[in-house]
Amino acid sequence: xxxxxxxxxxxxxxxxxxxxxxxxxxxxxxxxxxxxxxxxxxxxxxxxxxxxxxxxxxxxxxxxxxxxxxxxxxxxxxxxxxxxxxxxxxxxxxxxxxxxxxxxxxxxxxxxxxxxxxxxxxxxxxxxxxxxxxxxxxxxxxxxxxxxxxxxxxxxxxxxxxxxxxxxxxxxxxxxxxxxxxxxxxxxxxxxxxxxxxxxxxxxxxxxxxxxxxxxxxxxxxxxxxxxxxxxxxxxxxxxxxxxxxxxxxxxxxxxxxxxxxxxxxxxxxxxxxxxxxxxxxxxxxxxxxxxxxxxxxxxxxxxxxxxxxxxxxxxxxxxxxxxxxxxxxxxxxxxxxxxxxxxxxxxxxxxxxxxxxxxxxxxxxxxxxxxxxxxxxxxxxxxxxxxxxxxxxxxxxxxxxxxxxxxxxxxxxxxxxxxxxxxxxxxxxxxx
Amino acid sequence: xxxxxxxxxxxxxxxxxxxxxxxxxxxxxxxxxxxxxxxxxxxxxxxxxxxxxxxxxxxxxxxxxxxxxxxxxxxxxxxxxxxxxxxxxxxxxxxxxxxxxxxxxxxxxxxxxxxxxxxxxxxxxxxxxxxxxxxxxxxxxxxxxxxxxxxxxxxxxxxxxxxxxxxxxx
Numbered sequence: 001x002x003x004x005x006x007x008x009x010x011x012x013x014x015x016x017x018x019x020x021x022x023x024x025x026x027x028x029x030x031x032x033x034x035x036x037x038x039x040x041x042x043x044x045x046x047x048x049x050x051x052x053x054x055x056x057x058x059x060x061x062x063x064x065x066x067x068x069x070x071x072x073x074x075x076x077x078x079x080x081x082x083x084x085x086x087x088x089x090x091x092x093x094x095x096x097x098x099x100x101x102x103x104x105x106x107x108x109x110x111x112x113x114x115x116x117x118x119x120x121x122x123x124x125x126x127x128x129x130x131x132x133x134x135x136x137x138x139x140x141x142x143x144x145x146x147x148x149x150x151x152x153x154x155x156x157x158x159x160x161x162x163x164x165x166x167x168x169x170x171x172x173x174x175x176x177x178x179x180x181x182x183x184x185x186x187x188x189x190x191x192x193x194x195x196x197x198x199x200x201x202x203x204x205x206x207x208x209x210x211x212x213x214x215x216x217x218x219x220x221x222x223x224x225x226x227x228x229x230x231x232x233x234x235x236x237x238x239x240x241x242x243x244x245x246x247x248x249x250x251x252x253x254x255x256x257x258x259x260x261x262x263x264x265x266x267x268x269x270x271x272x273x274x275x276x277x278x279x280x281x282x283x284x285x286x287x288x289x290x291x292x293x294x295x296x297x298x299x300x301x302x303x304x305x306x307x308x309x310x311x312x313x314x315x316x317x318x319x320x321x322x323x324x325x326x327x328x329x330x331x332x333x334x335x336x337x338x339x340x341x342x343x344x345x346x347x348x349x350x351x352x353x354x355x356x357x358x359x360x361x362x363x364x365x366x367x368x369x370x371x372x373x374x375x376x377x378x379x380x381x382x383x384x385x386x387x388x389x390x391x392x393x394x395x396x397x398x399x400x401x402x403x404x405x406x407x408x409x410x411x412x413x414x415x416x417x418x419x420x421x422x423x424x425x426x427x428x429x430x431x432x433x
Numbered sequence: 434x435x436x437x438x439x440x441x442x443x444x445x446x447x448x449x450x451x452x453x454x455x456x457x458x459x460x461x462x463x464x465x466x467x468x469x470x471x472x473x474x475x476x477x478x479x480x481x482x483x484x485x486x487x488x489x490x491x492x493x494x495x496x497x498x499x500x501x502x503x504x505x506x507x508x509x510x511x512x513x514x515x516x517x518x519x520x521x522x523x524x525x526x527x528x529x530x531x532x533x534x535x536x537x538x539x540x541x542x543x544x545x546x547x548x549x550x551x552x553x554x555x556x557x558x559x560x561x562x563x564x565x566x567x568x569x570x571x572x573x574x575x576x577x578x579x580x581x582x583x584x585x586x587x588x589x590x591x592x593x594x595x596x597x598x599x600x601x602x603x
Contacts, residue, residue, distance in 0.1 A: 113474075114472075117472060119474060121476065154476070154477060155476060155477045155478070156477050156559075156570065156574060158573050158574070324497070325435055325438070325497060325524070326497060326498075327520055327523050327524055330524060330527055334527065353435055355435070355493070373479060403489070403492070403493045403496060
């Protein structure tokens with residue numbers, strides 16, 4: 001079925017620092033961009049608290065969503081069109097799914113999901129399927145079209161090739177966020193030759209494969225991913241901000257449950273606190289709203305909430321030491337917990353172990369009992385070979401795990417020797433090893 | 434602190450040895466769907482619901498010596514066996530985690546084939562749909578597994594059985 005209005009009379013373009021231009025010719029895409037649910041993504045940062053480490057990282061999920069759309073558009077219109085295995089009637093479905101794949105992200109998603117046990121992917125599904133402007137636009141294509149878009153994003157759509165374009169080990173989502181996050185953070189290691197990768201992508205029945213001649217470009221992409229995860233996404237300072245943010249949410253929830261009277265009533269949080277968030281409440285949340293509360297809560301009577309909010313707003317972050325949760329270190333942690341209590345510092349909020357595996361992660365590894373579809377190279381003789389069997393470089397980092405735990409604490413409290421001097425000294429001795 | 438790690442170890446303590454990563458993934462997913470408080474994020478992969486986060490957690494626990502992983506070559510693929518180590522039991526002693534009836538559920542699941550658990554977890558993944566729609570999903574997305582109508586019905590009966598364990602909690 002065609003979309004009413006089909007194509008725009010003139011192509012629209014958005015200037016973009018990563019792809020130069022985002023090209024929009026299809027009216028459905030133009031209409032989706034104009035919906036209030038999609039515009040909301042302008043108010044949600046792509047990298048959450050990373051801006052407190054890399055000051056350039058202020059870009060939004062709106063930018064990234066347009067970027068993913070543009071990559072898919074190029075793959076379909078410039079590379080796949082007319083090739084065997086590619087069903088061109090899936091074109092608009094792919095473009096819509098690419099554009100909308102992150103629609104359900106909330107402000108500071110990682111912390112919110114952790115504290116309130118939410119899943120942004122459920123909200124993506126709800127925004128597409130329930131009574132929203134996005135749903136109304138998609139339904140103009142046919143009543144079952146929103147369901148199809150939701151299935152592609154949820155990876156349960158029957159055509160696996162379509163799913164793999166949006167979500168696989170080498171997909172448009174990752175290609176865009178690596179390049180975009182590298183650009184905005186200002187780091188040099190996220191870059192790779194995307195143009196080359198796009199040119200060597202080929203459709204197969206179940207997934208996208210890469211021509212053997214493009215292997216080195218893919219190697220570069222995989223190394224970029226590896227570097228970005230450890231240099232940017234898992235940066236310990238970003239994690240410190242994330243720890244404080246998480247603790248603010250925990251504290252606010254706990255206060256609410258205990259019947260505390262907030263000076264600034266957390267009306268936007270009520271449904272989160274009681275674990276009953278409906279879509280309309282969720283869509284009202286964005287970073288401006290959350291930061292308003294943090295600003296206001298600096299005036300609260302509760303000392304812990306006040307302090308944590310002030311730390312976040314003024315970037316007075318926690319310090320950290322390396323921590324490995326062996327039994328020996330666990331004993332030290334227990335001792336520290338007792339000493340913190342003795343020093344009058346609540347360890348529930350001020351002594352925090354954070355594991356990097358709690359943050360976004362997905363550096364390359366080949367399929368394990370087939371769970372993850374590996375990247376396949378299309379050999380000159382038409383055979384498919386799994387990437388790490390051809391690439392020495394990829395083989396070297398495949399399956400090599402790095403885990404990282406850190407113990408976070410407020411050193412300013414501990415160095416304030418005006419009270420509990422001996423206890424604090426003892427704490428510092430343990431922390432400094 | 435590290436409570437999520439401890440809960441996974443608790444699952445091993447309840448289930449005993451678990452053979453196969455696929456089985457392990459499906460057991461934890463099913464337990465999560467039975468409202469046990471596992472917070473690893475799952476999405477739909479080749480063999481049904483799968484959690485990258487759980488994979489990492491297991492690897493971490495192995496690296497720390499809290500879980501023992503044994504690799505076995507099985508024809509065309511590698512199979513993994515997992516057990517809780519003594520150090521793991523000691524670590525777990527720092528936590529006071531009560532998960533009533535988890536043992537009943539996990540031990541029962543551990544006695545099932547991973548192929549069947551894959552079906553059960555897929556049914557649970559789509560449980561918001563009507564039974565007919567779930568069937569359509571299972572038969573289209575899992576066409577290579579060639580599940581029968583009978584197995585499909587067994588999956589529903591099995592879910593009821595597991596929920597029976599949980600409801601006997603109250």
